[in-house]
Structures are given as structure tokens and as C-alpha cells.
Amino acid sequence: MNVRxxxxxxHYAHMPEQKPELMSRxxxxxxxxxxxxxxVLKGYRLEELVNKQGPVIATQxxxxxxxxxLSPKYIVSKDExxxxxxxxxxxxx
Numbered sequence: 238m239n240v241r242x243x244x245x246x247x248h249y250a251h252m253p254e255q256k257p258e259l260m261s262r263x264x265x266x267x268x269x270x271x272x273x274x275x276x277v278l279k280g281y282r283l284e285e286l287v288n289k290q291g292p293v294i295a296t297q298x299x300x301x302x303x304x305x306x307l308s309p310k311y312i313v314s315k316d317e318x319x320x321x322x323x324x325x326x327x328x329x330x
Contacts (some may be wrong), residue, residue: 238314238324240268246275246312247325260322261299273312277303 240246244265251257263275280299299305315323 238309238312238317238326240265240273240309240312240326242267244268244326245278245328247327249315249323249325251315251321251323253321263305266304268309271308273307273309275305275307277301277305 242265246263246265247259248261248263249257250260259279261277261281262279263277266274266276268274277299278301280301280303312324314325317323
């Protein structure tokens with residue numbers, strides 16, 4: 238999937254028999270052949286994990302404002318993916 242600086246990207250999880258779920262949203266800061274730099278607008282959703290003592294621990298892998306670097310080969314569209322995760326370029330935030 239070709240992305241350009243300024244594109245807004247949504248990263249989706251689409252499990253069988255379910256609606257697609259927006260996992261995260263980014264703005265592309267730079268897009269090179271070997272590396273894309275992304276600014277996080279919406280991070281991965283919170284996951285609740287239970288530790289051995291019983292309390293629930295909320296963790297978040299990303300937060301708005303984080304910068305991520307990702308190989309463009311992992312930024313695949315719904316048609317290009319071989320699994321349940323894909324990316325879309327959107328027009329508006």
C-alpha cells in the first residue's frame with residue numbers, strides 16, 4: 238500500500254463474523270522505501286489484564302503524540318492482507 242506524508246491512516250482488526258474495529262489512527266510524517274514515520278493520533282485500545290493477585294491492570298501500548306517507525310511492508314490494505322489486520326487511508330480526522 239502506498240502512503241504519503243500527510244496521509245491519515247486507520248489500522249483495523251476485522252475478525253470473522255464481527256464488524257471491523259478501529260485499533261489506532263496515525264498521520265504519516267515521512268514515507269521512505271524502508272521506513273515510515275507515523276504520529277499517533279489514537280493509540281491502541283486499553284486492554285485489561287488480570288495479574289495473579291486478582292486486581293485488574295489497565296495497559297496501553299501507544300498514546301496520542303507518540304512517534305512510531307514502521308516498515309511499509311507491514312502497512313497493507315484489506316485486499317493485500319493475509320490476516321485480519323489491515324490499514325486504510327482516510328480523508329478526514
